[in-house]
Amino acid sequence: MKFVIAPDSFKGSLTAKEAADDIAIGIRKVFADAEIDKVPMADGGEGTVQALTDATDGQLVTKQVTGPLDTQVSATYGLLGDGKTAVIEMSAASGIQFINEQTQNPLIATTYGTGQLIIDAINHGVEKIILGLGGSATNDGGAGMAQAIGVKLLDDDNNELAYGGGELGKLAKIDMSDVDERIKNTGFLIASDVTNPLTGTNGASAVFGPQKGATEEMVASLDENLHHYAQIINRDLNIDIEQAAGSGAAGGLGAGLLAFTGAQIQKGIDIVVAYSNLESRLENADVVITGEGSMDFQTKYGKTPYGVALAAKKIAPHAPVIGFVGKIGKRIEELYETGVIDAIFAAPSSAKPLEEAMADSAKDLTLLAENIARLMMSLDKK
Known part of the structure; x- marks a missing residue:
């Protein structure tokens, strides 16, 4: 039997x-x-790294990265048994567990650490990266992640934007010249069941922002900033991600991954079924x-x-x-x-x-x- x-x-x-x-x-x-x-x-949420690593006889990798509030945190991701695939839960570096009622601030929270994990995985020779997008502390549209992989987000004076969704209204242009060359040769797969767009009444700021400490005023400001961010992405990269299904996942990290890595989105459980x-x-x-x-x-x-x-x-x-x-x-x-x-x-x-x-x-x-x-x-x- x-x-x-x-x-x-x-x-x-x-x-x-x-x-x-x-x-x-x-x-x-x-x-x-x-x-x-x-x-x-697992279904793409918490536990996906552990489950896929265990199911494929892979290994866990732990790295010190920048947390959502610009402090160093210890984050773990998985290298699967095929030796060619990494699985990263964005919450490991940029998750809500790193904030509390006193420290939460979606205006400054960053996904930079998630980008650092992406680069570290590529340094290990992977060809594909699976990203689970649950449990974020951020509302930066994946801007921090983008900066970590080499994207320059510049203001009118050609200065790099500071961290957080509160800065995105200052975005004047996007410079892709320093993006790690290996990014375009890496396949990115987003494991998420969230279908929310980046902006609007069903967008990242309005739906998920209050869970991360956003007041009504913050929600309005963050949503306006993400709209501006999406417009600049569309103008400079010719990629329209603002209303794409799933672009609002993890405070808009979905949008950043779609724009800057060419990622595809699939249901988390479907990905785990395939890779296990x-x-x-x-x-x-x-x-x-x-x-x-x-x-x-x-x-x-x-x-x-x-x-x-x-x-x-x-x-x-x-x-x-x-x-x-x-x-x-x-x-x-x-x-x-x-x-x-x-x-x-x-x-x-x-x-x-x-x-x-x-x-x-x-x-x-x-x-x-x-x-x-x-x-x-x-x-x-x-």
């Missing part, structure tokens, strides 16, 4: 690899000789187990378990797809109605406080896997 175990992380408790390992232990207690393929997964070789590993599967901390009706909108289930039903349509979760959320029947997830089970072994449940998640996942395996064994005997 072949089991494919392809969970996301259980946020705050287990990485995707740890969850897969714990589930496998439970299965082995019943099916000692089963073929088990563990494929750590999930489909080939699903061949001849008898049971597929996925999951994450919580599943509800929203899971069908691009979350990891749904992406795994779609792949499973395509490659191994007769294999049941089972979801393991810490919590079953609202309107779960809508997920069953899709026809791709066959059953969902919650892992807590008893009613307990959240902190205790999270602390027990490893042993509870193992116990749940063992119980499901015992049920399968008993049914096989009938």
Whole structure:
């Protein structure tokens, strides 16, 4: 019997690899000789670097870079097992975890550190870079990232702009002459489900700015600055990114990547499915187990378990797809109605406080896997 175990992380408790390992232990207690393929997964958000690095037997790289508030931070990215691909979560260098209510300021926050990670990955010889765009502290349209890879953003006096979205209104011209030559020979893939444009009522500043400390006045100023930034990009580079779907992701980093690296945007789960070789590993599967901390009706909108289930039903349509979760959320029947997830089970072994449940998640996942395996064994005997 072949089991494919392809969970996301259980946020705050287990990485995707740890969850897969714990589930496998439970299965082995019943099916000692089963073929088990563990494929750590993610959907392009937090945990994508760890999941893809684990799934491909890659390695993690840690570097000191410029954080969103122009201080040095330690940021980690992944080099995948193929030796040609890097995966970077922009939040590692430019994330909201580096700010608080007292320090948050989207007028000055920069993505410069994300650009430094891009250059470091290229220094390692990669040919493609996958970028996850969740959890940003920034609203600079990717200007800092652009400066880090060699783009000159100049004012009327030919001076480089300072960091942050508050400076973009001063942009007079863009000079690409010092951009690292290797950028154009590197493929960039944005892992993001965000479809917001750069500006407007659904843009980066209006929708995400308040989460990063922007007042109404700041939102208006930042949106106007990003509009000006987009106009200069269109004039100097002949690239219209202002209303492009996803250009507003991560405070407009999506726009900067589209403009300055030629990046393409794909759904995060689709990228992870491809780079983990999930489909080939699903061949001849008898049971597929996925999951994450919580599943509800929203899971069908691009979350990891749904992406795994779609792949499973395509490659191994007769294999049941089972979801393991810490919590079953609202309107779960809508997920069953899709026809791709066959059953969902919650892992807590008893009613307990959240902190205790999270602390027990490893042993509870193992116990749940063992119980499901015992049920399968008993049914096989009938």
